[in-house]
Amino acid sequence: MTSTRQDGDTWDLASGVGTTATAAAAARAIATREGPSLFADPFAEPLVRAVGVDLLTRLASGELPPGDLVEQVAIDVAKVRGKFYDDFFLDAGSTQVVILASGLDSRAYRLLWPAGTVLYELDQPQVVAFKTRTMAELGAEPTADRRVAAVDLRDDWPAALRDAGFDPARPTAWSAEGLLGYLPPEAQDSLLDTVTDLSAPGSRVATESRPNPKPGDEARTKESLNGVSERWRARGFDPAMAKQRYFGERNEAAPYLAARGWTLHGTTVRDLLAAVGLPAPEDDGMRLGDLLYVSGTLDESQVPSSRVGRECLGRF
Ligand code: SAM
Numbered sequence: 001m002t003s004t005r006q007d008g009d010t011w012d013l014a015s016g017v018g019t020t021a022t023a024a025a026a027a028r029a030i031a032t033r034e035g036p037s038l039f040a041d042p043f044a045e046p047l048v049r050a051v052g053v054d055l056l057t058r059l060a061s062g063e064l065p066p067g068d069l070v071e072q073v074a075i076d077v078a079k080v081r082g083k084f085y086d087d088f089f090l091d092a093g094s095t096q097v098v099i100l101a102s103g104l105d106s107r108a109y110r111l112l113w114p115a116g117t118v119l120y121e122l123d124q125p126q127v128v129a130f131k132t133r134t135m136a137e138l139g140a141e142p143t144a145d146r147r148v149a150a151v152d153l154r155d156d157w158p159a160a161l162r163d164a165g166f167d168p169a170r171p172t173a174w175s176a177e178g179l180l181g182y183l184p185p186e187a188q189d190s191l192l193d194t195v196t197d198l199s200a201p202g203s204r205v206a207t208e209s210r211p212n213p214k215p216g217d218e219a220r221t222k223e224s225l226n227g228v229s230e231r232w233r234a235r236g237f238d239p240a241m242a243k244q245r246y247f248g249e250r251n252e253a254a255p256y257l258a259a260r261g262w263t264l265h266g267t268t269v270r271d272l273l274a275a276v277g278l279p280a281p282e283d284d285g286m287r288l289g290d291l292l293y294v295s296g297t298l299d300e301s302q303v304p305s306s307r308v309g310r311e312c313l314g315r316f
Pocket of ligand 1: 102
């Protein structure tokens with residue numbers, strides 16, 4: 001199966017790439033029910049319900065058990081991933097925050113941000129408009145000065161960010177969660193370059209760095225994604241998961257950022273899960289266990305550096 005992605009394609013939360021945001025929120029809703037002491041997102045379930053995809057609503061609400069529709073490892077990863085980004089922002093203490101590809105992320109409404117925080121959310125126009133409207137209907141109030149920019153992250157998004165009030169002279173905490181695989185390789189590089197260009201010294205970043213595939217990995221990944229898509233299709237909703245991603249070689253995000261002056265520390269999904277007593281993923285070709293969650297700081301000097309936290313990453 002090949003990607004059906006095209007330059008300039010667009011979506012809402014029930015179609016195309018948008019379904020990945022709704023599926024991620026459904027996983028957070030299930031994760032919240034299973035282990036609220038580790039990670040809790042009380043807005044995930046009502047947001048998924050508002051999107052109106054019946055299968056995802058039933059999974060998010062608990063009416064339908066995850067069974068073979070949402071693998072336990074996906075639920076466990078939602079817990080550690082959610083906690084990783086929550087901890088990143090809480091530790092960063094920055095008062096200028098940019099959440100790239102915000103999807104149904106509710107951090108602008110549920111984290112305790114430092115006084116005076118301005119938080120920018122960037123995603124496709126229908127995605128940001130939907131969340132703004134739905135959260136207002138739910139009676140939720142942002143816990144920071146939340147501003148949105150409706151953009152295509154493959155295009156000139158910095159202009160929209162600046163128009164919304166972003167100040168590149170102030171240190172920023174950036175996240176790009178669950179985004180990079182949905183960008184073409186050159187757009188990923190360009191996005192990471194732009195994040196670096198817009199970052200004052202002392203800025204922070206958090207994202208994922210996926211190891212490049214070994215021969216045969218991608219075929220197995222597609223098979224795995226197609227298996228999930230088929231099971232969902234049998235329940236009335238086809239997310240065509242393998243068609244939403246861009247496959248093939250690309251620059252790995254961690255070394256790419258390190259070469260641009262970021263000092264990073266990373267932890268594999270396997271280690272994040274083990275640290276809270278959850279089992280490692282099986283190797284199904286997606287090499288999920290090897291996926292790195294990375295965070296770090298732009299050096300004061302911005303001198304390109306390969307000082308990635310080797311003791312943590314162990315791969316560079
Ligand atoms: N960060 C959110 C989370 O973790 O729940 C959403 C992750 S979801 C897997 C991918 C998100 O990336 C979607 O919200 C999608 O709309 C956004 N996205 C992907 N490509 C994009 C693009 N070219 N422009 C704007 N948003 C994009």
